[in-house]
Amino acid sequence: MIIDKQIIRDWDVYYEDDIELIETSELNHWYEETLGYQPYRLYEYLTNQYQDTNILDIGTEYGFSAVSFAKNRSNKVDTWDLHRYSTFEILRHRYDNITPYTSDVSVGLGKYQPDYYKFVLIDVNPHDGVQELELYNILKESYKGFVLLDDIKLNTDMYNFWNNIEEEKYDLSDIGHETGTGLVNLSDEEVKII
Numbered sequence: 001m002i003i004d005k006q007i008i009r010d011w012d013v014y015y016e017d018d019i020e021l022i023e024t025s026e027l028n029h030w031y032e033e034t035l036g037y038q039p040y041r042l043y044e045y046l047t048n049q050y051q052d053t054n055i056l057d058i059g060t061e062y063g064f065s066a067v068s069f070a071k072n073r074s075n076k077v078d079t080w081d082l083h084r085y086s087t088f089e090i091l092r093h094r095y096d097n098i099t100p101y102t103s104d105v106s107v108g109l110g111k112y113q114p115d116y117y118k119f120v121l122i123d124v125n126p127h128d129g130v131q132e133l134e135l136y137n138i139l140k141e142s143y144k145g146f147v148l149l150d151d152i153k154l155n156t157d158m159y160n161f162w163n164n165i166e167e168e169k170y171d172l173s174d175i176g177h178e179t180g181t182g183l184v185n186l187s188d189e190e191v192k193i194i
């Protein structure tokens, strides 16, 4: 996979009509925030590098990460959250390629073939490095794909979690989230950053 930072910097994120329906309008501006603040340009770029694949989005909340992955309509996005937010029905009905689940994601992990998901995003509260490590360790057992980690620089616990990862990893915070975005390569693919 090639990660072309300039293309990501220039990526034109936009709301689709569906997104404007999100009732939490005060949150809408997050999506188009400048690069280095929010990670959605990066997510859109990554989903557009592959066709007809599957993406696992752990931590739906209002659905911004799910929607950014779903911008490539050929890819299917499974998104999990413990809670059902006000946008759940919008995600379910207006996006053919998003399937939202309301449950602890651990229930669903491990059910799939190792290469079923091309990307898995771990973005779970309370960002204390505990759940992140548990989920990451489950994936490390057999998963063959890319793991995206949000908020790796949010606090010391998250930084330690990130720092202790020994697999091939890339700090993409400069083209991701200002609180840190990491990419771990558990696939057989080569990653090239230009």
Ligand SMILES: C[S@@+](CC[C@H](N)C(=O)[O-])C[C@H]1O[C@@H](n2cnc3c(N)ncnc32)[C@H](O)[C@@H]1O
Pocket: 058, 059, 060, 061, 062, 063, 064, 065, 066, 080, 081, 082, 083, 103, 104, 105, 106, 123, 124, 125, 126, 131
């Ligand atoms: C920061 S929000 C996710 C934001 C979202 N990824 C985005 O970019 O718009 C974190 C979410 O993780 C959810 N969460 C925490 N632990 C979880 C678990 N074990 N399984 C599924 N969701 C979980 C929380 O309920 C919360 O809504």
